[in-house]
Amino acid sequence: MSSSFENFQKRRLITSYFSVVLSVGLVLFMLGLLALFVVNAQKLSNDFKEGITMTVFFKDDAQDTTLTKYGEMLKAAKFAKDYVFVSKEQAAKDHEKTLGENFTEFLGMNPLKNSFDIHLRAAYVENDSVAKIERQLREDPLVADIFYDKQLVKMVNENVKKASMWVLIISGFLTVVAVLLINSSLRLSIYANRFIIKTMQMVGATKAFIRKPFIWRSIKLGMIGAGVAIASLLAVLFYVNSVWPTLGVFNDVFSIVVILIGVFGIGILITWLSTYFATQRFLNLRTDDLY
Structure with a gap:
């Protein structure tokens, strides 16, 4: 019976970790894709303008x-x-x-x-x-x-301004959604360990000591999720470059490297902050509130 329960707990823990990695990877992939679009949007706009x-x-x-x-x-x-x-x-x-x-x-x-x-x-x-x-x-x-074509010149400039505004709005919205999704996944992961957190606190462990393993684990999950997102972004870039070579998506290698490093950094930062505040919440709860 004990072995069966332990196996169940392990499976649930693995599922929880997989959920965190998947959500982090998916959200960071969307953010990275949007950043790549923003970087290349100006290039696409310039190419279209210079075609007039x-x-x-x-x-x-x-x-x-x-x-x-x-x-x-x-x-x-x-x-x-x-x-x-x-x-x-x-x-x-x-x-x-x-x-x-x-x-x-x-x-x-x-x-x-x-x-x-x-x-x-x-x-x-x-x-x-x-x-x-x-x-x-x-x-x-x-x-x-x-x-x-005077009308075409006017239309291009108006549409570029509208597209830029919508890109900024969508970027802000996706950023908020990204933080909420990753935070929700990590909170669920911490929630499953709330009794362990409270037990460690009751035997005299400091808050920093209790938070440390949870934060380090979340950072590792964030790094794995970011790695998945970066691999997916590179796959998309190579695909786009093979289908539309005239776009020259790899012409600006510096911007691509900065975006990929940013994706990796955001993966670490969000998971660290989310885990910190999630563990802090359970550390401040009374024992009766855990149930």
């Missing part, structure tokens, strides 16, 4: 030397990430592929113009900045027209 094209069309009077000088000016410009010169002949060929017919033969002329397709740097893809760049480029008398 501003096309500068030139009058037919513009000579090759003028176009060459304009290209050199764009190369030195701070606002230009990159640019591509599209001749009127190349533009005609591209249109022919799209339309499926040779429209220049039908018209008897090529109405298209030489142009530069410019990708602006993300920092300059703001409504005011883009408008300022447009005014600056229009000062050239040989520029016939400038086109870019």
Whole structure:
């Protein structure tokens, strides 16, 4: 009978430890995933912004030397990430592929113009900045027209601000949930040992002495849970990098290392604090209140 009860207690203890490791690992994984998203969200936003094209069309009077000088000016410009010169002949060929017919033969002329397709740097893809760049480029008398999707620029900036706000709200919410979940799991683990805590206190053990093994055990469980979370985060990163290599998730290795170290540190900190306050609560209870 005694052996059967001891086996039951051991199984219950192992289940309790597994529950703590699982909850810590899951919560830290979600927090780490959110942190990685926040770090890469700016990169994704910048990539999208820099994908918006501003096309500068030139009058037919513009000579090759003028176009060459304009290209050199764009190369030195701070606002230009990159640019591509599209001749009127190349533009005609591209249109022919799209339309499926040779429209220049039908018209008897090529109405298209030489142009530069410019990708602006993300920092300059703001409504005011883009408008300022447009005014600056229009000062050239040989520029016939400038086109870019103004609504897209406006929409991108508005959505980035909204997304940033929601990310902050969700981050705060998940952080609170993480602390509560881990704290709840550890409190249940300590609750199962409340009689042992009170017995040790009754025989004269100090509070610090009683807390020490429980805190150290919780820290080890937190480290294991953090290790599980880190392994899962690395697996996700490698998967994303293999499916979408253009995102370059491993370009910023420093940020990834900081996040993983942070996940490990949070796992230790939360388990230590939760165990400290949980044991303190049972240490301060009267014996009659334990039942």
